[in-house]
Amino acid sequence: MIPLYKSYQVFLTALSIVGYSSCLPLSEDAICTAEEIAKYSIIFTGKWSQASFPKQYPLYRPPAQWSSLLGVSHSSDYHMWKRNNHASNGVRDFAEKGEAWSLMKEIEAAGEKIQSVHGIFSAPSISSGTGQTTTELEAHSRHPFVSFMVRIVPSPDWFVGADTLNLCNGKEWRQTVSLDLHPYDAGTDSGFTFSSPNYATIPQDTVTEITSSLPNHPANSFFYPRLKSLPPIAKVTFTKLKGKITSFLDIASNVTTTGNEIEENVSETPLDCEVSVWSSWGLCKGSCGSAGVKSRTRYIRLKPANNGTACPSLSEDRECQPENCV
Missing domain, CATH: 2.20.100.10 (Thrombospondin type-1 (TSP1) repeat)
Structure with a gap:
């Protein structure tokens, strides 16, 4: 968890930072009366395997992988991104090209203008479709929500993440929160496949979830008409910590793991000829x-x-x- 005044250090460390909306069934206006500060570890797990997503699975130039994770702890009146709303310029740059500078400036502006942001956190990228990366964050009782994004690489403007996830349950902080993540389209690029060229969507569309039948086009890389729903492409777990959060240097040097080190059963998705x-x-x-x-x-x-x-x-x-x- 990095205070705002150190956010540029995070950016320099995670310059290559290159998103899924889900939140617990809690009101965004719920008041958190738990202890003032809570610290959490985050484990992001990529589950993008060729067995689960065989259609057009990227094997090279570049192979399937994940960008770095960029997130923020905040109050209910801030949204890093939101389903069915238009993506900001910063979210567009992050989802399309993995460029974090504009998004970092937007987060800082929100923190300075309406004091809705408590801090920024990041985690290293994953060089394959399956693997893990970790980091830590600090939440405040006045800023108990977290949002984050991870870009799907390669893709036109697709990402996974969470929008306004509440870590506080009224009088106490949640001990563990796990989310299955599914792909989202930022609505800024019109590509159908992982390797589509960059064609801007004019006028810009809203952020929408990608499903097994939406976009309803056989060229879509996630088009699996035999499935009622796509298997999770990633997972994130937040676990409350005791004691002090690790230092900035510890966070910046977190180690990622490859898919071979993740022992999980992988469901095989049938792909018709x-x-x-x-x-x-x-x-x-x-x-x-x-x-x-x-x-x-x-x-x-x-x-x-x-x-x-x-x-x-x-x-x-x-x-x-x-x-x-x-």
């Missing part, structure tokens, strides 16, 4: 006076995975009469 439309019928092959044969073909656009529906036939023949016969 996708084929192209049929080509036009070819020329009729045969001799005059007898029936000939013409053919058409199609190709595999997406190979099946995890016991998904197998590919159908890729060629088809039909009887025909040769042309130009007298």
Whole structure:
């Protein structure tokens, strides 16, 4: 947990910082009467595996990975980002390019103007789709909410995170809070796939959750029409600590773990084969006076995975009469 006056140090340490909205079923206006200061550890776990998300899974240039985590503890009148609202310029830069400077300035401005921000925290990036990164934060009874973002890399403007998560339960701080995280679209880029080129959404759309059927387009990298809902792509756990928070240098040097060190059962998502439309019928092959044969073909656009529906036939023949016969 870093006080605002040290936020630039956090930025310099986590310059590569490159988000999911969920909050506990508590009113944002709930009054926290617990002890003034609470300290928490945060464990962010990436669960973006090829088994869980086989469609167009990024293997290189760049491979699937997570940006650094950027978060803030605050009061109920501040929102880092909010579902169904337009993303700020800082959130746009963070979600699209992993640039944190504008978002840091927005957080600091909110803290100076309406005193709604208590402090900023960050955690190192994860170099693969699965792995863990950790940090710590400090919450205040007048600022018991936390929000954070982690960019999905590569992606047009997709992220996971939490919006206004309340760590206080009235008279006491919550001991442990765990959230399953799902992908969100910042509404600033129109790309459908992980590797889509940068096409700005004009006019800008609102922040929306990406589901197995939304956007409802087969080109969407998260389009799994057989699933009622996507499996969690990440998870975050907040655990209340006793004693003093670790120093700034300790936080900045937190160690991440790779996917091989995470022992969790991974659900396999079935991916059905996708084929192209049929080509036009070819020329009729045969001799005059007898029936000939013409053919058409199609190709595999997406190979099946995890016991998904197998590919159908890729060629088809039909009887025909040769042309130009007298």
